[in-house]
Amino acid sequence: MAFPTAVNDQITDSVTQSNLQVLATAPAIAMGNLYQATAQALANAAHNATNAQQQMYITAQAATATGVALLYSLDTAASAKATKAILGA
Template sequence: MSFVNEQITDAVTQTNVKVVAESPAMAMSTIYQSMGQATAILFQNAVSAQQQQNTLAQAAT
């Protein structure tokens, strides 16, 4: 059986714990970015529809 230096084992363990600890925050940030993007597209579509309605109203008069 080969022995591994305790410092190496400790460094790997700390890195794994850090990754696991940060995962929920990274997931939430991804959700917030997706929601922000979806909201921006929603407003962009609303403005586009309003512009089209104004164009139709001007053409009809």
């Protein structure tokens, strides 16, 4: 109990207990905020990794399609060059 003041002791005790309650819960709230921020950061990291992997797969698929198209066009180009050489000679 607080020492005697000009204010009613019950009011003084009520305000004091309220302030103590705020101070007592501050560490728990701080840890809760830290856990929440850490969880959000990890979720963002996982999402970014998934997105990067999907983009890499799209790039790899495009490179593969271009390579296959090039392989298919080599025979045609060689045939065209040989035909031109034969007809031009």
